[in-house]
Amino acid sequence: MTKLTIKQVKELLASTPSQQELELLASDERKGVQTQLQSYYKKQAQLAQKQEQFAKRLTLERQLWQQDVDYIAGIDEVGRGPLAGPVVSAAVILPHDFNLVDVNDSKQLSEKKREELYLKILEVAVSVSIGIADNQLIDDINIYQATRQAMKQAVENLSVQPQHLLIDAMQIDSQIPQDKLIKGDAKSASIAAASIVAKVYRDHLMTFYDRLYPGYDFAKNDGYGTKNHLAGLESLGITPIHRLTFEPIKSKYMF
Structure with missing residues (x-):
């Protein structure tokens, strides 16, 4: 039987190889084949762990x-x-x-x-x-x-x-x-x-809101009090979406 190329091995392992196909690859002594096979089994183990954890969450x-x-x-x-x-x-x-x-x-x-x-x-x-x-x-x-x-x-x-x-x-x-x-x-x-x-x-x-109120970096900080957000407050003041009872807004920007 003609041996598969490394590219063909990759394609086979990316699909759903049968047990017989896996056994044939295991008997192939080429380093490239064994590397691909080890990678396949590692991914399968990771998937099995992920499925086990998911089952617990259900x-x-x-x-x-x-x-x-x-x-x-x-x-x-x-x-x-x-x-x-x-x-x-x-x-x-x-x-x-x-x-x-x-x-x-x-x-x-x-x-x-x-x-x-x-x-x-x-x-x-x-x-x-x-x-x-x-x-x-x-x-x-x-x-x-x-x-x-x-x-x-x-x-x-x-x-x-x-x-x-x-x-x-x-x-x-x-x-x-x-x-x-x-x-x-x-x-x-x-x-x-x-x-x-x-x-x-x-x-x-x-x-x-970042497009509506530029200068606070809302697209990146989601409204949290990051350095850029606080700098925007310092230079531009508060917007209609700011929480007035939250610090430092309450003590610094409310008069």
């Missing part, structure tokens, strides 16, 4: 699905700490066959991966919704209560009524049974999906 959902709780909403928020912009919450109901293994806590993902997963989640989810508490509401009722309202709004905006809520580190006013999960975005795939949706949605919003 444990709570599967337990509830087995109890005939079909519609479980994961809820998470982003934007509690910035000096400007709203706090954004997302609620996501996943299908029972959800298999996007890369869905994890949004903070663990690159911007490119978040954007990619955001579109895929919107495509496959049973329902997705957003809740927003703007800076004025944050100033009126405080960031904690504003976050709870944004989360409640996200749940109420779902096109499918959830039967159970999994919420990251919060509780909301709702008659729907709910679980408050500390670091929930690392424990629940539904919350992780919500964290991605909320993060990408708010990032897009802050990029828009």
Whole structure:
């Protein structure tokens, strides 16, 4: 049998090689072939680990699905700490066959991966919704209560009524049974999906605000108090999206 070229070996391993094909490659003594084979097995091991971790993040959902709780909403928020912009919450109901293994806590993902997963989640989810508490509401009722309202709004905006809520580190006013999960975005795939949706949605919003209010670097800092943001405050003052009850705005720019 004619031996495959290294290019052909790469193409074979990039597809779905059979056990027989893998055994044939293992018997090929060429260094290039063995290097490609080792790389293949390493990637397979990484994928297996990723799938195992993903399965753990679906444990709570599967337990509830087995109890005939079909519609479980994961809820998470982003934007509690910035000096400007709203706090954004997302609620996501996943299908029972959800298999996007890369869905994890949004903070663990690159911007490119978040954007990619955001579109895929919107495509496959049973329902997705957003809740927003703007800076004025944050100033009126405080960031904690504003976050709870944004989360409640996200749940109420779902096109499918959830039967159970999994919420990251919060509780909301709702008659729907709910679980408050500390670091929930690392424990629940539904919350992780919500964290991605909320993060990408708010990032897009802050990029828009960067064009509307140039000079604060909102597209890069998302409203957090970075050096460039503070420099913008110093030279330009506050904008209509700044949180007036947050420091240093409260003591330095409010008279």
